[in-house]
Amino acid sequence: MTTTNPSADIVDALSAPGQDSLSASRLTFTREGKLVIDGVDVSLPVGSFGAVIGPNGAGKSTLLQLLVGTLPADSGAVLFDGDDLLAMKRRDRARLVALSEQHGDGDTGLLVTDVVLLGRTPHIPRWASEGPADRRVVADALTAVGMTEFSNRPFDTLSGGERQRVQLARALAQEPRLLLLDEPTNHLDVRAQLSLLSLVRAQTAAGLTALAALHDLNIAAAYADSVIVLKAGAVVAAGPAASVLTGDLISDVYGVRADVLEHPRTGRPLIAFDTT
Amino acid sequence: MTATMTTRPAEAASARRERRRVPTVVLVLVLSGILLLSIVLSVTLGPADIRPAEVWGSLLGHLGFDPTLLGGDVLSPLRDGIIWELRMPRILTAAAVGAGLALSGTVMQAITRNPLADPYLLGLSSGASLGAVAVILLSVGVLLPVAAFAGAIVALLATLLLAGAAGALTPTRTVLAGLAVSSFLGALTSLVIFWSATGDTYREILSWLLGSLSGARWPAVAIALGALLLVGIPLMLTGRTLDAFAFGDNAASALGVGVNSTRWLLLSATALLTGAMVSVSGSIGFVGLILPHAVRLVAGQRNRVVLPLSALAGAIFLIWIDTGARTLFDPRELPVGILTAVVGAPVFALLLLKARRIR
Numbered sequence: 001m002t003t004t005n006p007s008a009d010i011v012d013a014l015s016a017p018g019q020d021s022l023s024a025s026r027l028t029f030t031r032e033g034k035l036v037i038d039g040v041d042v043s044l045p046v047g048s049f050g051a052v053i054g055p056n057g058a059g060k061s062t063l064l065q066l067l068v069g070t071l072p073a074d075s076g077a078v079l080f081d082g083d084d085l086l087a088m089k090r091r092d093r094a095r096l097v098a099l100s101e102q103h104g105d106g107d108t109g110l111l112v113t114d115v116v117l118l119g120r121t122p123h124i125p126r127w128a129s130e131g132p133a134d135r136r137v138v139a140d141a142l143t144a145v146g147m148t149e150f151s152n153r154p155f156d157t158l159s160g161g162e163r164q165r166v167q168l169a170r171a172l173a174q175e176p177r178l179l180l181l182d183e184p185t186n187h188l189d190v191r192a193q194l195s196l197l198s199l200v201r202a203q204t205a206a207g208l209t210a211l212a213a214l215h216d217l218n219i220a221a222a223y224a225d226s227v228i229v230l231k232a233g234a235v236v237a238a239g240p241a242a243s244v245l246t247g248d249l250i251s252d253v254y255g256v257r258a259d260v261l262e263h264p265r266t267g268r269p270l271i272a273f274d275t276t
Numbered sequence: 277m278t279a280t281m282t283t284r285p286a287e288a289a290s291a292r293r294e295r296r297r298v299p300t301v302v303l304v305l306v307l308s309g310i311l312l313l314s315i316v317l318s319v320t321l322g323p324a325d326i327r328p329a330e331v332w333g334s335l336l337g338h339l340g341f342d343p344t345l346l347g348g349d350v351l352s353p354l355r356d357g358i359i360w361e362l363r364m365p366r367i368l369t370a371a372a373v374g375a376g377l378a379l380s381g382t383v384m385q386a387i388t389r390n391p392l393a394d395p396y397l398l399g400l401s402s403g404a405s406l407g408a409v410a411v412i413l414l415s416v417g418v419l420l421p422v423a424a425f426a427g428a429i430v431a432l433l434a435t436l437l438l439a440g441a442a443g444a445l446t447p448t449r450t451v452l453a454g455l456a457v458s459s460f461l462g463a464l465t466s467l468v469i470f471w472s473a474t475g476d477t478y479r480e481i482l483s484w485l486l487g488s489l490s491g492a493r494w495p496a497v498a499i500a501l502g503a504l505l506l507v508g509i510p511l512m513l514t515g516r517t518l519d520a521f522a523f524g525d526n527a528a529s530a531l532g533v534g535v536n537s538t539r540w541l542l543l544s545a546t547a548l549l550t551g552a553m554v555s556v557s558g559s560i561g562f563v564g565l566i567l568p569h570a571v572r573l574v575a576g577q578r579n580r581v582v583l584p585l586s587a588l589a590g591a592i593f594l595i596w597i598d599t600g601a602r603t604l605f606d607p608r609e610l611p612v613g614i615l616t617a618v619v620g621a622p623v624f625a626l627l628l629l630k631a632r633r634i635r
Contacts, residue, residue, distance in 0.1 A: 065526070068530050069529075069530075070526050070529040070530050090529070090532045090533070090534055091532035092532075093532065094530060094531055094532030095532075097530075098530065099526075099527075099530040101523070101526065101527060108522045108523070108577060109572065109576060109577030110519075110522060110576075110577050110578065111576070114519075114577075114578055115522070118519060118520060118522065118523075118527075118531060119531070121516065121517075121519075121520050121531040121532060121533065122531055122532035124516065126516070126517070127513055174531070
């Protein structure tokens with residue numbers, strides 16, 4: 001596959017050094033004596049949207065946690081623009097990398113604007129109050145996800161899709177350069193899924209690098225510039241969705257048969273599962 | 277994209293669910309005013325009739341001013357003694373203990389994300405009780421507050437070691453370890469009481485177990501107020517860090533908060549504060565559990581707002597409850613811990629009925 005578009009670069013450990021915004025190598029993590037992440041490499045060019053896919057228990061969430069530093073990797077390195085993320089102080093890292101998780105059952109009693117303001121935590125000095133600049137960032141983040149009118153609504157009264165958009169705004173308020181999303185479209189209806197991923201793509205078009213753990217292969221195929229496929233904690237394939245997502249790979253990783261078609265409008269891969 | 281952004285008709289109606297907030301500064305100023313007023317008024321209440329002008333005069337006199345300044349009265353030594361040696365230290369202790377317990381409860385609930393958490397979660401009250409009972413019954417040769425504080429700290433260490441033994445100090449492990457330590461020390465306390473208590477000491481023990489401020493003099497003020505200033509004020513400033521835990525440990529960690537170190541630090545600080553309070557007043561229940569909830573129902577859930585407001589509300593609440601405990605059935609005195617629940621539970625029930633949003 002030859003292309004001049006940098007955002008569609010083949011994403012694997014072999015891509016040219018210096019172009020990558022995120023580059024993790026040989027990450028391993030053991031939980032209760034079991035190797036959960038087994039020598040995983042990740043590299044993503046600046047401004048690209050990567051997807052981590054794989055069956056339940058393949059280590060998708062764990063990989064994101066290692067990258068954001070909420071779990072300590074046993075070995076390996078994570079470089080971001082040449083800086084060693086794992087050696088950074090937690091607060092400094094939180095200004096570079098944000099993680100947006102699923103929070104379906106939150107009963108926090110916080111207003112939407114309070115939730116987004118949490119994203120300013122690593123920027124506001126510990127004993128100080130937020131300033132006008134912080135409030136401006138919060139307002140901008142809410143505008144970016146189209147939730148401005150919801151600012152003063154209790155977070156718990158929102159629908160799943162609205163909550164997920166607020167969580168995205170919270171992550172954006174961290175002003176990160178790398179955004180990690182852990183199954184951002186789980187439990188959302190189709191419209192909310194597409195809306196959320198369009199928002200993420202708008203951010204990557206503006207220069208943010210994003211990596212999302214996704215369950216839905218068609219969603220990954222439709223939005224991601226590159227795909228990393230995990231199976232039992234190891235990378236089995238990585239690269240542009242069109243070259244990675246094949247019937248053989250899906251059969252190997254998920255144990256189901258599928259035909260990979262071409263989307264009639266976008267030309268991206270479209271996966272039709274064999275349900276006979 | 278634009279199509280997915282249009283407002284659904286239902287959302288226009290739900291805009292009514294928006295909340296307007298009273299500025300925190302206003303709430304803090306109002307409660308501070310009520311607190312000062314409560315202190316002065318509650319000094320005047322009791323078997324001996326005392327006028328506010330006399331309170332003012334006594335206060336000025338002891339602070340080295342002319343007692344007649346701004347209409348203060350000159351008092352006889354007896355009346356001055358009632359104000360300055362009996363009521364004033366007791367009321368200030370009540371205020372400090374109330375503030376400390378409410379503050380501890382707020383932090384405990386936030387750090388364990390458990391609405392049922394209270395300052396005694398880590399087994400502190402049972403540890404303190406064992407210390408106190410040992411002094412009362414077994415004539416251990418130390419002062420009661422010292423023994424109670426030591427007991428609380430032993431309980432704290434046992435709980436933290438038990439909870440942290442497996443590495444991470446998670447909310448669930450903390451709560452369960454506290455439960456284990458509590459039950460064990462509670463059983464030991466009961467055993468000591470059962471084995472050696474006689475008629476007279478029963479009442480003394482019961483009054484301590486339920487919490488009482490009847491013995492509070494200036495040394496108690498020094499302990500309670502000192503702990504509040506040294507530990508309570510810094511705790512009050514941790515609201516933003518606590519708020520970062522709203523979506524769990526992972527989210528807090530991704531926001532740059534050191535989850536384990538923060539939890540160790542805050543649990544220890546809370547325990548020191550609670551231990552100091554328990555050592556002067558016994559284990560007064562209810563204040564630390566319910567007041568934070570009452571404040572949240574009124575002022576929302578942000579910890580950096582809830583912390584200072586809980587402290588002020590706790591101080592006011594305990595001043596009036598203790599005033600009730602010493603005046604309602606005069607000359608008999610009730611343990612203040614009975615009244616905190618008798619008065620506080622119905623008030624809380626009313627708040628709960630009004631707040632339909634709580635599921």
